[in-house]
Amino acid sequence: xxxxxxxxxxxxxxxxxxxxxxxxxxxxxxxxxxxxxxxxxxxxxxxxxxxxxxxxxxxxxxxxxxxxxxxxxxxxxxxxxxxxxxxxxxxxxxxxxxxxxxxxxxxxxxxxxxxxxxxxxxxxxxxxxxxxxxxxxxxxxxxxxxxxxxxxxxxxxxxxxxxxxxxxxxxxxxxxxxxxxxxxxxxxxxxxxxxxxxxxxxxxxxxxxxxxxxxxxxxxxxxxxxxxxxxxxxxxxxxxxxxxxxxxxxxxxxxxxxxxxxxxxxxxxxxxxxxxxxxxxxxxxxxxxxxxxxxxxxxxxxxxxxxxxxxxxxxxxxxxxxxxxxxxxxxxxxxxxxxxxxxxxxxxxxxxxxxxxxxxxxxxxxxxxxxxxxxxxxxxxxxx
Amino acid sequence: xxxxxxxxxxxxxxxxxxxxxxxxxxxxxxxxxxxxxxxxxxxxxxxxxxxxxxxxxxxxxxxxxxxxxxxxxxxxxxxxxxxxxxxxxxxxxxxxxxxxxxxxxxxxxxxxxxxxxxxxxxxxxxxxxxxxxxxxxxxxxxxxxxxxxxxxxxxxxxxxxxxxxxxxxxxxxxxxxxxxxxxxxxxxxxxxxxxxxxxxxxxxxxxxxxxxxxxxxxxxxxxxxxxxxxxxxxxxxxxxxxxxxxxxxxxxxxxxxxxxxxxxxxxxxxxxxxxxxxxxxxxxxxxxxxxxxxxxxxxxxxxxxxxxxxxxxxxxxxxxxxxxxxxxxxxxxxxxxxxxxxxxxxxxxxxxxxxxxxxxxxxxxxxxxxxxxxxxxxxxxxxx
Numbered sequence: 001x002x003x004x005x006x007x008x009x010x011x012x013x014x015x016x017x018x019x020x021x022x023x024x025x026x027x028x029x030x031x032x033x034x035x036x037x038x039x040x041x042x043x044x045x046x047x048x049x050x051x052x053x054x055x056x057x058x059x060x061x062x063x064x065x066x067x068x069x070x071x072x073x074x075x076x077x078x079x080x081x082x083x084x085x086x087x088x089x090x091x092x093x094x095x096x097x098x099x100x101x102x103x104x105x106x107x108x109x110x111x112x113x114x115x116x117x118x119x120x121x122x123x124x125x126x127x128x129x130x131x132x133x134x135x136x137x138x139x140x141x142x143x144x145x146x147x148x149x150x151x152x153x154x155x156x157x158x159x160x161x162x163x164x165x166x167x168x169x170x171x172x173x174x175x176x177x178x179x180x181x182x183x184x185x186x187x188x189x190x191x192x193x194x195x196x197x198x199x200x201x202x203x204x205x206x207x208x209x210x211x212x213x214x215x216x217x218x219x220x221x222x223x224x225x226x227x228x229x230x231x232x233x234x235x236x237x238x239x240x241x242x243x244x245x246x247x248x249x250x251x252x253x254x255x256x257x258x259x260x261x262x263x264x265x266x267x268x269x270x271x272x273x274x275x276x277x278x279x280x281x282x283x284x285x286x287x288x289x290x291x292x293x294x295x296x297x298x299x300x301x302x303x304x305x306x307x308x309x310x311x312x313x314x315x316x317x318x319x320x321x322x323x324x325x326x327x328x329x330x331x332x333x334x335x336x337x338x339x340x341x342x343x344x345x346x347x348x349x350x351x352x353x354x355x356x357x358x359x360x361x362x363x364x365x366x367x368x369x370x371x372x373x374x375x376x377x378x379x380x381x382x383x384x
Numbered sequence: 385x386x387x388x389x390x391x392x393x394x395x396x397x398x399x400x401x402x403x404x405x406x407x408x409x410x411x412x413x414x415x416x417x418x419x420x421x422x423x424x425x426x427x428x429x430x431x432x433x434x435x436x437x438x439x440x441x442x443x444x445x446x447x448x449x450x451x452x453x454x455x456x457x458x459x460x461x462x463x464x465x466x467x468x469x470x471x472x473x474x475x476x477x478x479x480x481x482x483x484x485x486x487x488x489x490x491x492x493x494x495x496x497x498x499x500x501x502x503x504x505x506x507x508x509x510x511x512x513x514x515x516x517x518x519x520x521x522x523x524x525x526x527x528x529x530x531x532x533x534x535x536x537x538x539x540x541x542x543x544x545x546x547x548x549x550x551x552x553x554x555x556x557x558x559x560x561x562x563x564x565x566x567x568x569x570x571x572x573x574x575x576x577x578x579x580x581x582x583x584x585x586x587x588x589x590x591x592x593x594x595x596x597x598x599x600x601x602x603x604x605x606x607x608x609x610x611x612x613x614x615x616x617x618x619x620x621x622x623x624x625x626x627x628x629x630x631x632x633x634x635x636x637x638x639x640x641x642x643x644x645x646x647x648x649x650x651x652x653x654x655x656x657x658x659x660x661x662x663x664x665x666x667x668x669x670x671x672x673x674x675x676x677x678x679x680x681x682x683x684x685x686x687x688x689x690x691x692x693x694x695x696x697x698x699x700x701x702x703x704x705x706x707x708x709x710x711x712x713x714x715x716x717x718x719x720x721x722x723x724x725x726x727x728x729x730x731x732x733x734x735x736x737x738x739x740x741x742x743x744x745x746x747x748x749x750x751x752x753x754x755x756x757x758x759x760x761x762x763x764x765x766x767x768x
Contacts, residue, residue, distance in 0.1 A: 003570060010441060010649065011440060030434060038426075045422030051394040053413075053416040054395045054616040055410055055609075057396055062392035062393045063394060089640070091637050093640060100484070118638050121634075125634050153582070230641060231438050231471075233646065254481045255476035257615075258396065259473065261394065261395075261615040261617070262616050263646055265615075351537050
């Protein structure tokens, strides 16, 4: 049998170094806190306790949840209790577990339009049927949501309330209240993907939907992927103590124990000594600057494109002029050695063709500027 | 709102120190290689590369898969190629992913009688319907399997071919061949949970079912939980390159990247320098002695009980005399400060009432001896 060559690769992406792929929604390698995590690991091993190598408490290490609750208390500005937290392998793992326990194949779910395209892939694996609810500058349209609820009841609504991927919009305080009311009235779960919440560059968003996690039908997903390191595969679900315990009592957890005892025990040191907060402050500084660079580059090189300066998160959501189809242009962009994610990826309705998503987290300022310049040349070469 | 006290616990189990719970199927804390893993972690961080902190290659770190394939080559005695491996968060995580991608709620699956009771919990979460196939001293009865196949076709068969949990029986070489033939003929998947394979105390078992993973409908599950440390949540699926790639292309992986880039990168050092092999050799020595201790204690304190000395793995499967109901006796045993897992836990048919499962991995020899003595006193106190 002939084998393909072994792709000896550690990371998910292999970006051709000659291409500037502004679509990559990942942190730059050099921004990952190798030294901080190395010290935290050394500290944990030096402590001499073996327990973090054992099958872990199903809901997550109790000491880690205590430290995480304290971090969220401070970061969110409302009380979070350790028994409201269930520790996951990140937001994607949380979504998979929610699809298992809160839905059955064939169920309708509501998603945003646009929405995070890879979440759609997870929902598809579980045989769920997404119905799109539009997003505008104040986030998810609760009017459209209420109208859709007249026709069908979703197993859950999947929303990214803050610095949405890809639209960058944030759900207003009024709409958050209304969304929670509707979930009560129409009896559906709100699955809030809040992984960008702490990446605030220009003012603060309304309180996280996790605020309603205890009293209402809200499952708030958090993750260390965007604020520390994706390779850890570590995150949490913030919900009511009863629901957090129910995740812990599922078969997967009963069999394998907690989802990440080893890594959570290492990260606990960074929660205890404030290392995580320091790292987030550093990230915010870097990302604030890079988002300015990207905005300026767009103004200079794509003056005909329409966008809002994002208040936080990872992305720009750019509307191309006229009837340009961002997906159709991709092979052309490739010749200019630049890439992006076309808007159509984020649509469940074959819409958003003239949008594209750009990120400012993967490249330093110089390459961001250069990438947008290439994109500008690419688009101008297409002009009639 | 009144809160329960925070259970500041790291490990899954909290065993009352006054009780000897011979049912615990976990390694003793002091057997977990803290120092070895600490050195491996230090080495990984000192290497200075950030890539293991990034979103990981979906199928698993290529370097790690290369080292793991080499380890399996040697351990299994047949060729294993890195592209046949998909890296998981352990066997339970693998089962959950298989339930997602290889079955739909309502599907029939075949399980062994007795079988690993917590796997049944996972299958229940996915709405699967287990049909029991009996196990005898040569493992799964392929005759009974063939008869069952006349009535229904399972989405998959879940089997623990070697040192089965709980029966300790090992599937014979002839039956392995027949099982694979049947899977071909009747078109079902064989999900082989091979996590005990390397814990061999008295001779070698037939080749792992992973031998057939490339050519046939076999998904062979492996894990570092039993041979290194459960807290790592690290394991693998050995199957055909096409199926391994298909796991990697599922929604969960596309979104979150590889399931455990951080930990696998640390464990890679132990594969490269032979540390894992040394650790397994040490474990085998300890467990061989402890299993002798448990056998002798049973002969001394429960001469009326029936059991086979296990050839490997974690367990003894003990048949009580007469019509004793092991589950009914549990409260009585509690008074004697001893515990076990009753046979009924491992049955999908409310059978096996007079069996119990004991483990010899969690306690040192002295406590094993003492626990069995307590059990003997408990049973004698019940005698008419």
